[in-house]
Structures are given as structure tokens and as C-alpha cells.
Amino acid sequence: MSDSNRIAVTASLLGDPARANMLAALMDGRALTAKELAYAAHVTPQTASGHLGKLADGGLLAAEKQGRHRYYRLASPLIGQMLEGVMAVAGPESPRSTAWRGGEALRTARTCYDHLAGRLGVALADALSARGHVTLGTDGGEVTEQGARFLDGFGASPAPGRRVFCRPCLDWSERRPHLAGRVGAALACRCFALGWIARQRDTRAVAITTAGRQGFQQTFGFAIGD
Amino acid sequence: MSDSNRIAVTASLLGDPARANMLAALMDGRALTAKELAYAAHVTPQTASGHLGKLADGGLLAAEKQGRHRYYRLASPLIGQMLEGVMAVAGPESPRSTAWRGGEALRTARTCYDHLAGRLGVALADALSARGHVTLGTDGGEVTEQGARFLDGFGASPAPGRRVFCRPCLDWSERRPHLAGRVGAALACRCFALGWIARQRDTRAVAITTAGRQGFQQTFGFAIGD
DNA sequence: CGTTCACTTCGGCGCCGGCCGAAGCATGGT
DNA sequence: ACCATGCTTCGGCCGGCGCCGAAGTGAACG
Incomplete structure (x- = not known):
């Protein structure tokens, strides 16, 4: 074959x-x-x-x-990556037909296998990049030294000691990258643990809690959620 | 929908x-x-x-x-990436049934959209990493300073000045990463230009020329090709 | 032990999509 | 102008696959 x-x-x-x-x-x-x-x-x-x-x-x-x-x-994570790739090509619906149920919640925040996606995922990537915690380029990125200290302090240390590269994942609803890989997974894990976000039944849209709205604003400097 | x-x-x-x-x-x-x-x-x-x-x-x-x-x-390159992702999951045939036509040539060297794959692609990534020209991690990698000088000298400068990240692409036949992204594309382009590799009609298997065998040995330190 | 629930297998049905022969239109060459 | 070639469209055929009702097996519960 x-x-x-x-x-x-x-x-x-x-x-x-x-x-x-x-x-x-x-x-x-x-x-x-x-x-x-x-x-x-x-x-x-x-x-x-x-x-x-x-x-x-x-x-x-x-x-x-x-x-x-x-x-x-x-x-395996490889299956998740493959699905991400298909989703990135399939893309979002045209803006004129966004009335389907649950679409807005998925666009706001969802899980993409082990990391966060949607506006929340992209906002996290943007904030980390703007504050110099990660450096992002076309084909990848890296956690900076100050970024590693920040992530340690936040409780989302992706790996001890070594250089930590980032894997950008094109967000299908935002058409810009969010963070996949170990960094993305560690961030998601920590946000769940803090109770800033919560999984919902029957959907992979992620709910942003009141604590989360405050936390993302104070810690990362962006507003998100109702 | x-x-x-x-x-x-x-x-x-x-x-x-x-x-x-x-x-x-x-x-x-x-x-x-x-x-x-x-x-x-x-x-x-x-x-x-x-x-x-x-x-x-x-x-x-x-x-x-x-x-x-x-x-x-x-x-678009995004389509190529999606296909790579499906290929990575689909994977190679089991070793017991490799008798199909052209399979060995594809495994030796082929194009993967705009970069090189197969044993050649993986060998390039390994050599660059072993010589300290790139640093590779699980989620990505980066061209080092000496690596940028090397690539400049080789004629495969991926981008002027800025930090150059690498995108690893899981090679479906070798099950290890080769280099995609700008770095991978620049390498492939240069090797074609040098006549070290040549495209073939009716297949995306890439032929390694005599000059290529010598060039890869002398410049990168690995032997490949008949 | 009997009942309920989760899951799998079997058989039949209907729809869909890929296939190709035939035909038509457009382009290129003599 | 005629012929050859590339490409598209149309119509019909057939195989494959998803669907669900019915039935069976196994686990959980009272």
C-alpha cells in the first residue's frame, strides 16, 4: 500500500x-x-x-x-496535532453564519487537546509575548529567562532548567497562534488548578470563572469572559 | 455547520x-x-x-x-502542514511489507512540501544539531549564532538578523524530526541549487547526485545515497 | 436471582460518491 | 481549416458505507 x-x-x-x-x-x-x-x-x-x-x-x-x-x-498527542492541522485548514465558519449553538463559547475558550485555544489561548500567547516572557517567531518560539521565572512563580513551570521552546498552534477560530506544546499544556493545567477555568459537560468549551476573569486581568493584563 | x-x-x-x-x-x-x-x-x-x-x-x-x-x-503551506500531520499519523508501512515500488527512494530522500524529509532530512537535522548549529527541543528549536554563520556561509540563510526558530516536523518514515519551516526550506532550496539533489519526474522522491554525496559528507559529515 | 444497563454483532436498506464512456468546448500546431 | 490534445460536463452503473432494529453477552445493582 x-x-x-x-x-x-x-x-x-x-x-x-x-x-x-x-x-x-x-x-x-x-x-x-x-x-x-x-x-x-x-x-x-x-x-x-x-x-x-x-x-x-x-x-x-x-x-x-x-x-x-x-x-x-x-x-496519542500526535492524533491531537493531526486534528489541529485539519481544523486549521477547515477553519471557522464565515462570519455571516455564526448562529450555531455553542459556537461563541468555543471561540471564547476551549481546550485543544492539552492546551488552551480560542480568544483565551491567543490572549495568553499575546500577553506572554508582549511582556517579554516568550519570544515568538514564524516557526516557533522560546520562553525567555524572565519568562521562566514568571512561569515558575505562576505555577506553570514547563520544564526544569533547560531551554524551553514553544510550539505555536494556529487557532482555527482566531486565525492566529496560541501556545501548544509543554508551555501551553502547563499553562492550561495551572489555570484549571487555580479554578480560573472549568471544564463543562458535553462540550470542550471552557468556562471562565469569576476568579478567572480577575486572575487573567491582574496576572496577564487582559479582559475576557462575560 | x-x-x-x-x-x-x-x-x-x-x-x-x-x-x-x-x-x-x-x-x-x-x-x-x-x-x-x-x-x-x-x-x-x-x-x-x-x-x-x-x-x-x-x-x-x-x-x-x-x-x-x-x-x-x-x-498554501498550511495545506502541506495538514498533510504532514496526517502522514505522521498514517505512518510507514510495517517493515515486513516494504516491497512496493519506489518506497525505498522515498525513504531515502523526498520533499515534504518545501523542505527535505526522509533519511536525508533527518540526517541534516541531526548533523546541524550535533554540530551546535541548531538547538532542538521537543516543541521546537532555534538556530544558534554559529549556526547562523554556518548557514550564511552555506548559502542557506533563512532570515536576516532576527532570531530564527525551527519547526520540527515528524518524519513519517524515520519517526524522528526533520526540519520544516524557513530553515528547512532554505536548506532544501540551497541543496537543489548546488545540484546536490535533483527532482525526478513522476515522484517526489529526490535523487542524491554524486556531488551531493560528496557535499553532504564533507559539509555535514554524513554518508547518504548509493 | 432477576432486572437494568452498557456494549457488541448481525442483517437489511438506502444513499452517496467514484468510476468511465460519450460528448462538447477550448487551445495549439500544421 | 483541419486535426490533435487538454479539459470539462453529463448520464448511468455499481460498490461501499452509514444507518438502525433486533438480538445477544456481560457487568452492575437491589
Whole structure:
């Protein structure tokens, strides 16, 4: 089988709306049951079962059985990255048709596998860059020395000691980069731990709490949230 | 239309073998005619015409008419990046079934949109890293000062003056990173210009010339090619 | 132990999309 | 002007795949 046939096989796994719905639901890094994924995909459990089997056989999902429950998660960060790449190309809807449910919340703040995206994610990247905590270029970026001290103090130290590079991830709703990689993941983890943001049921839109609005304003200098 | 339906629509464009073949053929950054793409995809011109229309309508290809010839190319580097991401997940064939035609040449050296991939691409990244010309981490890397001087001297200066970050791209055949981004593109461009590598007709496998074997050995310290 | 729930498998149906032959239009060459 | 070539469109065919009802297996609960 040629390499482009392998592309076709992998891509066709994403190319069904039900399966795409499932993968998107798993993009917040959590594991969900087959039943929850069936609900997310708007199909019956039997249909979902077939789809999940294909995704697992194709190496995109990892399955774990707990009693009668079957939990699925994305098989690796690489799958998350691939989905990000497809999303970046698929892009947002045209501004004229943004009336679909939940869209605004996703645009405000959401998880993108293990890091934050949407306006919140981009605002974090912008603030860190503007304050000289990270230096960002076209192909990448790096945490500065003062940035490392800042992140240490904030409780989001990405790695001890060594140089810490940043992986920009083109945000599909903002069309500008947010921070992926270890830095992005550490920031997200810390913000959840502080209670500034909270996961919601049935969506990977992330809620910004009152504490979060204050925290982002005082610590990073931007206003976000209702 | 929800974001995951947009994923499905975009992915399904890649999910057909004929279309995947065409996109793969265009991954070396060249523009090809509809006829050439039909040949690459092993379908008739009329079938190819329908597929190309879909890829162009979907924003994946850009079309340009020259007389009776219709040239298509990938619409943007972002498309190349997306395809890289799918290829990284699709991965190589299992070692037991590598007998397909042209596979070894692709693994040795090929273009990955605008930069070099395969063993050659990975060897370049390794050599630059080992010699201290670039520093590479998990999420990215940067050209060092001595590295910038080296690249200047080599004729592959990626950008004047400013800090130059590197974008690692997981090589699907080697499962380790080669260099994408501006640095990778500048290296590839220079190696073509030096005649160390040459494009081949009907494949994005890149031929390593005799001059190239000597040049890579003397300048970068690795042996590659027949 | 019986009931409920989660999940999987089977079988049948219908839709969709890729395929190509045929035909038509446009361009290039002699 | 005629012929060859590149490309597109149309129509029909067929295979593949997602869908769900029905049924079965296994786990959890009272």
C-alpha cells in the first residue's frame, strides 16, 4: 500500500461526521464512554460501536474497559496535532453564519487537546509575548529567562532548567497562534488548578470563572469572559 | 455547520485514494497539470477533473490556466502542514511489507512540501544539531549564532538578523524530526541549487547526485545515497 | 436471582460518491 | 481549416458505507 493510500485510509476515518464529532469531543483530552460518544455524535449506540471500532483499529483511539463501561481517548498527542492541522485548514465558519449553538463559547475558550485555544489561548500567547516572557517567531518560539521565572512563580513551570521552546498552534477560530506544546499544556493545567477555568459537560468549551476573569486581568493584563 | 462537520468535510477530501494520490504528488511543492495528476492518481482525465474541482472548491488546491493546460498546486503551506500531520499519523508501512515500488527512494530522500524529509532530512537535522548549529527541543528549536554563520556561509540563510526558530516536523518514515519551516526550506532550496539533489519526474522522491554525496559528507559529515 | 444497563454483532436498506464512456468546448500546431 | 490534445460536463452503473432494529453477552445493582 502506497503512502498516499495510507493517507486516504487515515483521513477517511476523520471524514465521517459521526466520527469527526467523536474525535472533536475527545479533543479536550478527556476519556469518554462509548455511550457518551454516541450521544456526542448523535447516533445510536450500535452505530457508535462500529465507528469506535474503526477508530481504535486505525490507531486513533485507545480503549480501556472498566466494568461494563468502555472508555475511549485519543491514542496519542500526535492524533491531537493531526486534528489541529485539519481544523486549521477547515477553519471557522464565515462570519455571516455564526448562529450555531455553542459556537461563541468555543471561540471564547476551549481546550485543544492539552492546551488552551480560542480568544483565551491567543490572549495568553499575546500577553506572554508582549511582556517579554516568550519570544515568538514564524516557526516557533522560546520562553525567555524572565519568562521562566514568571512561569515558575505562576505555577506553570514547563520544564526544569533547560531551554524551553514553544510550539505555536494556529487557532482555527482566531486565525492566529496560541501556545501548544509543554508551555501551553502547563499553562492550561495551572489555570484549571487555580479554578480560573472549568471544564463543562458535553462540550470542550471552557468556562471562565469569576476568579478567572480577575486572575487573567491582574496576572496577564487582559479582559475576557462575560 | 459545526466545527466537527467542517473537519469531516475537509478530511473526506483527503479520504479518497485518487485525491490522496494527487495531493501527495503535489507535496513536492510543484504545480502539475490536470493530466499529470490524473496519471498520478491512476484515473481517467474526466474522473480527475471531478476530483480536482472538489479539491479546488474546498480550498486545498489553487488552479491556474495556461492555454489549454490547467495547473494545480497546494493552495498554501498550511495545506502541506495538514498533510504532514496526517502522514505522521498514517505512518510507514510495517517493515515486513516494504516491497512496493519506489518506497525505498522515498525513504531515502523526498520533499515534504518545501523542505527535505526522509533519511536525508533527518540526517541534516541531526548533523546541524550535533554540530551546535541548531538547538532542538521537543516543541521546537532555534538556530544558534554559529549556526547562523554556518548557514550564511552555506548559502542557506533563512532570515536576516532576527532570531530564527525551527519547526520540527515528524518524519513519517524515520519517526524522528526533520526540519520544516524557513530553515528547512532554505536548506532544501540551497541543496537543489548546488545540484546536490535533483527532482525526478513522476515522484517526489529526490535523487542524491554524486556531488551531493560528496557535499553532504564533507559539509555535514554524513554518508547518504548509493 | 432477576432486572437494568452498557456494549457488541448481525442483517437489511438506502444513499452517496467514484468510476468511465460519450460528448462538447477550448487551445495549439500544421 | 483541419486535426490533435487538454479539459470539462453529463448520464448511468455499481460498490461501499452509514444507518438502525433486533438480538445477544456481560457487568452492575437491589
